[in-house]
Amino acid sequence: MINPKMYELGSRRSVIREIFEYGKLRKQEVGEDKVYDFSIGNPSVEAPAAVAERVKELLEVNPSTLVHGYTSAQGDPKARQAIADDLNNRFGTSFTGSNVYLTCGAAASLTISLRSVIDSENQNVMVFAPFFTEYRVFIESMGASIQVVPASFPKLDLNLDAFENMINDKTVAVILNSPNNPTGVVYSEEQIMRLAEILNRKSAEFGHPIYIISDEPYREITYGCVPPFITKYYANSLICYSYSKGLSLPGERIGYILVPDVMPEWQNMYAAVCGAGRSLGFICAPTMFQHVITKCAPLTSDLSKYAANRDLIYNGLTELGYECVRPDGAFYLFVKCLEDDANAFCMRARKYDLLLVPSDDFGCPGYVRIAYCVSADTIKNSMPAFKALAESYK
Amino acid sequence: MINPKMYELGSRRSVIREIFEYGKLRKQEVGEDKVYDFSIGNPSVEAPAAVAERVKELLEVNPSTLVHGYTSAQGDPKARQAIADDLNNRFGTSFTGSNVYLTCGAAASLTISLRSVIDSENQNVMVFAPFFTEYRVFIESMGASIQVVPASFPKLDLNLDAFENMINDKTVAVILNSPNNPTGVVYSEEQIMRLAEILNRKSAEFGHPIYIISDEPYREITYGCVPPFITKYYANSLICYSYSKGLSLPGERIGYILVPDVMPEWQNMYAAVCGAGRSLGFICAPTMFQHVITKCAPLTSDLSKYAANRDLIYNGLTELGYECVRPDGAFYLFVKCLEDDANAFCMRARKYDLLLVPSDDFGCPGYVRIAYCVSADTIKNSMPAFKALAESYK
Numbered sequence: 001m002i003n004p005k006m007y008e009l010g011s012r013r014s015v016i017r018e019i020f021e022y023g024k025l026r027k028q029e030v031g032e033d034k035v036y037d038f039s040i041g042n043p044s045v046e047a048p049a050a051v052a053e054r055v056k057e058l059l060e061v062n063p064s065t066l067v068h069g070y071t072s073a074q075g076d077p078k079a080r081q082a083i084a085d086d087l088n089n090r091f092g093t094s095f096t097g098s099n100v101y102l103t104c105g106a107a108a109s110l111t112i113s114l115r116s117v118i119d120s121e122n123q124n125v126m127v128f129a130p131f132f133t134e135y136r137v138f139i140e141s142m143g144a145s146i147q148v149v150p151a152s153f154p155k156l157d158l159n160l161d162a163f164e165n166m167i168n169d170k171t172v173a174v175i176l177n178s179p180n181n182p183t184g185v186v187y188s189e190e191q192i193m194r195l196a197e198i199l200n201r202k203s204a205e206f207g208h209p210i211y212i213i214s215d216e217p218y219r220e221i222t223y224g225c226v227p228p229f230i231t232k233y234y235a236n237s238l239i240c241y242s243y244s245k246g247l248s249l250p251g252e253r254i255g256y257i258l259v260p261d262v263m264p265e266w267q268n269m270y271a272a273v274c275g276a277g278r279s280l281g282f283i284c285a286p287t288m289f290q291h292v293i294t295k296c297a298p299l300t301s302d303l304s305k306y307a308a309n310r311d312l313i314y315n316g317l318t319e320l321g322y323e324c325v326r327p328d329g330a331f332y333l334f335v336k337c338l339e340d341d342a343n344a345f346c347m348r349a350r351k352y353d354l355l356l357v358p359s360d361d362f363g364c365p366g367y368v369r370i371a372y373c374v375s376a377d378t379i380k381n382s383m384p385a386f387k388a389l390a391e392s393y394k
Numbered sequence: 395m396i397n398p399k400m401y402e403l404g405s406r407r408s409v410i411r412e413i414f415e416y417g418k419l420r421k422q423e424v425g426e427d428k429v430y431d432f433s434i435g436n437p438s439v440e441a442p443a444a445v446a447e448r449v450k451e452l453l454e455v456n457p458s459t460l461v462h463g464y465t466s467a468q469g470d471p472k473a474r475q476a477i478a479d480d481l482n483n484r485f486g487t488s489f490t491g492s493n494v495y496l497t498c499g500a501a502a503s504l505t506i507s508l509r510s511v512i513d514s515e516n517q518n519v520m521v522f523a524p525f526f527t528e529y530r531v532f533i534e535s536m537g538a539s540i541q542v543v544p545a546s547f548p549k550l551d552l553n554l555d556a557f558e559n560m561i562n563d564k565t566v567a568v569i570l571n572s573p574n575n576p577t578g579v580v581y582s583e584e585q586i587m588r589l590a591e592i593l594n595r596k597s598a599e600f601g602h603p604i605y606i607i608s609d610e611p612y613r614e615i616t617y618g619c620v621p622p623f624i625t626k627y628y629a630n631s632l633i634c635y636s637y638s639k640g641l642s643l644p645g646e647r648i649g650y651i652l653v654p655d656v657m658p659e660w661q662n663m664y665a666a667v668c669g670a671g672r673s674l675g676f677i678c679a680p681t682m683f684q685h686v687i688t689k690c691a692p693l694t695s696d697l698s699k700y701a702a703n704r705d706l707i708y709n710g711l712t713e714l715g716y717e718c719v720r721p722d723g724a725f726y727l728f729v730k731c732l733e734d735d736a737n738a739f740c741m742r743a744r745k746y747d748l749l750l751v752p753s754d755d756f757g758c759p760g761y762v763r764i765a766y767c768v769s770a771d772t773i774k775n776s777m778p779a780f781k782a783l784a785e786s787y788k
Contacts, residue, residue: 001566002511002663003666006509007665007666008669009668010671011668011669017466040464043463046458055449055453056453059449059450064441068643068644069437070434070436072411072415105677107675107677108675109675111673111675115397115400116396116397117396119398119399208395211395250677251678251680253498253679253680265396272396272404274403274405275399275400275402276404278404278408278528279399280535280675281501281502282501282502283499283501283644285647286498286683287646
């Protein structure tokens, strides 16, 4: 009478978490600066000072019952409006607070969105490889099956031919993730337009909407490009956002789902989102950080540090002969292994205290993910280890 | 392609939330002090000053990447240990941090616990009427059916005869809630012992454990009694706790599940809890408030105010002729309506700007729930309205 699937999920853990935990132990053993831990997307850049100032202001000005009290399930009206205003300012949209549902971060945004559209276990949700490993867990646990569209080489962008061949009348949604985890690739406007065209055509053919669930925690972390804002290209889109990465608040579990009013049935969808949140046990997003967002929605951490890191690691590794796509966003580099088996490659890298994540669970074997949201020194100091690793294969 | 059950859950809302939203509008219309809103269990007593001090200290002493960073999914080790220490000090138990899994509050504790034990839709989970309305939502959305044990009159304690007749081989768990929402009743040690005896006997008979899921957000809010600590009476118990009520932090979504090491399969259950949290989209409990708990776990708000309120409203209403059980805990009073239909009674009460919650969804028709976590003035000033309401039935 213990759910075996949950036991399995809990005892196996995610590979990423496992490496991260190993790294913590290893650092205790040999010293913090001797381990090059590229395993986890934990932002290394401080949150802007305005966050702490806002928290202190809240505590000084208001009674605690207000600062820490329940909000409506969909979130505090001011926070919702601040998010809509911020999007409108940046993308020329015209949302209101009514389009915004605050969540406990991106994972919650995804499970709630999936729960809102999945209705039977015959349905499927599509993802493009390589994809963030937890999508499989979320899709399957919300009751559908996952369909993985194979990766598109060498650019690792959307494999739209394969997508069009694979989509079927049981498809209820496709998850998009741009800038992408684990590759850092930002999908082009041209590809988004073609994806929208396919989805419109297939929705008409199958007689039901097929939703884009756009997972955008890295939207603000880009290097000279702006990812196309999905609702402008495809109406049946749910935008899942988190302030974990752009505002460096990953532990505070604050994000949102945007249900755009261009979606024909947006009000019904919004109600379903409220119902899904309720059914999964999300009462409201953490209140104090809702109030932080009211003030800080337009801000980001100093993201230039990730840009510098990107150049440092991309240039360093390509000079050493490693193959990878130059990332346009996020803080990940997806590097081809020097042998076929990514797990074996990662275990060998571990001998040099390089902690890399094998790509098998991302649906694209033979690669490793490097999360370069670390200090510049970690990157610099890791280069001899990467060099030694490469030489060990010669 | 919108999940109709989620639409239904989201558009109907909980009755309590609906009355709460009505109350907010009505207050804008006629003035804050003219509406006697007894609808929602939102603590009216300030959090202890130590909470704000701890937040400020965290922000001053640590880099923001530490204060706001991810923790392990099960929570920060120091927070988990602090919770175990607090329980051990108060209940003479001997838990460690390994028994504690931090959650985003009581609702999350419940959905995760239910997900950990429910494995097939043929199973059922039992609740004792009257019960907190959302139990139905959580049980059904985690894939089992709910079995409601009828209320026991006049004491509104556990109806153990009915329970014993109803429990069957498809029962995986029973939810306990003491101090109880909506009655304020604290179940006696004698009843807990008899419940444990029945469960042990039935577990043996059916050949599988039947779990107690003990929902205890009101554990600290009692008036001269200490609720029996469940794991001391029954090993197969999961304790679901939230700091929402005792520490007045309802919006911050911080609580825990205790998987006691007296449970024969506690390590497997703990793994299932981790898996269930992962599958529902809970990455970790909000980090800053985890660190608050590390310091504040043994504290509570000034709960004497609820005790004063309890006397004020219980004495006031019984003097006016209303019938109710004198609560030993929580901040709810469960009052017999002056007509059979609780909804009609609540609508009539609304004419006097008394916002009461009808008991139908609590599985015990003909009553109203009064949440007296309000100011003493609200209670005093509401008495003429309660008097006029009673007289309108004469």
